[in-house]
Amino acid sequence: MNNVSYHIPVLLRESVDGLNINAGGVYVDATYGGGGHSREILFRLRSISEGDSAEVPAGHLYGFDQDADAEKNALADDYFTFVRGNFRHMRNFMRYYGVEHVDGILADLGVSSHHFDDESRGFSFRFDGRLDMRMNQRSGVSATDVVNDYDETRLADVLYMYGELKNSRQLASRIVAARRDHRIERTDDFVGILRTDDKQTLARIFQALRIEVNHEMDALSEMLRASVRLLRPGGRLSVITYHSLEDRMVKNMMKTGNVEGRAEKDFYGRVSSPFEPVNKKVIVPDDEETARNPRSRSAKLRIAERV
Numbered sequence: 001m002n003n004v005s006y007h008i009p010v011l012l013r014e015s016v017d018g019l020n021i022n023a024g025g026v027y028v029d030a031t032y033g034g035g036g037h038s039r040e041i042l043f044r045l046r047s048i049s050e051g052d053s054a055e056v057p058a059g060h061l062y063g064f065d066q067d068a069d070a071e072k073n074a075l076a077d078d079y080f081t082f083v084r085g086n087f088r089h090m091r092n093f094m095r096y097y098g099v100e101h102v103d104g105i106l107a108d109l110g111v112s113s114h115h116f117d118d119e120s121r122g123f124s125f126r127f128d129g130r131l132d133m134r135m136n137q138r139s140g141v142s143a144t145d146v147v148n149d150y151d152e153t154r155l156a157d158v159l160y161m162y163g164e165l166k167n168s169r170q171l172a173s174r175i176v177a178a179r180r181d182h183r184i185e186r187t188d189d190f191v192g193i194l195r196t197d198d199k200q201t202l203a204r205i206f207q208a209l210r211i212e213v214n215h216e217m218d219a220l221s222e223m224l225r226a227s228v229r230l231l232r233p234g235g236r237l238s239v240i241t242y243h244s245l246e247d248r249m250v251k252n253m254m255k256t257g258n259v260e261g262r263a264e265k266d267f268y269g270r271v272s273s274p275f276e277p278v279n280k281k282v283i284v285p286d287d288e289e290t291a292r293n294p295r296s297r298s299a300k301l302r303i304a305e306r307v
Helices: 012-017 036-051 068-072 087-096 113-117 143-149 152-163 168-179 187-194 199-214 216-230 244-256 287-292 294-298
Strands: 026-029 060-065 080-084 102-108 231-241 275-277 300-306
Touching: 012 036, 012 102, 012 231, 012 300, 026 036, 036 060, 036 102, 060 087, 068 080, 087 102, 087 216, 102 216, 143 152, 143 168, 143 199, 152 168, 152 199, 168 187, 187 199, 199 216, 216 231, 216 244, 231 244, 244 275, 244 300, 287 294
Parallel strands: 026 060, 026 102, 060 080, 102 231
Antiparallel strands: 231 300, 275 300
């Protein structure tokens, strides 16, 4: 598989700059995908480590991805280790490799171009294919299971919470009525049942199902909490988000130290947080990048330093 076509990395320079890579540092690319961000991290890590006159231990990068297609793109590099696993288990995996602390963690939370363009994976309403949406195809529940087996209330809650759809109950009722006649297994069939050609609405519905199938919010919450313990003081957390739900969690963690945004204050009324935001204003792609890669339009980059 051509890893260039797998995924065009978003905010590549800005997100890797945010890691403030140093000689001999240990880093994590929590969302390896096609390896675009990893390549840039490795390039800088090697350039710094090999160009440093002092004798320092070789740096290393660990790349996480639960998808088999990403594993096929794994780089063959002495500075790199691919980890086939969900980033929610990042800290346990790092302990397995004998690593207690790292100098930087990068996460690009967007779905790769490869997943959207592969009709067999069911991530996009643009193609007819089996409703699947599993990032890890070894896991059990697919989008087909969600739309056919969830009761109407639970289905409406998924569409409301993860798609932020005000007409979630109407949509859930429509889906439940249709599945009484036949099991919904194809994307074209599913889109026909929804009776809308509004692309934004369809995108939100597919987003909601994908988040539910892959437990994305729970996984992100666990990864962010793990980053507090895994990052050494001065280490950097660089995260690219694409929708308000995940961006809110990342922003809360960086400002308050928890995903809920509960601010704990010291005796003087100062917010106590394990992170200090590096970029006071969220970083977004420029016009040139959005023209080159339309999927980057909703991207937001936040960077914080472990204190």
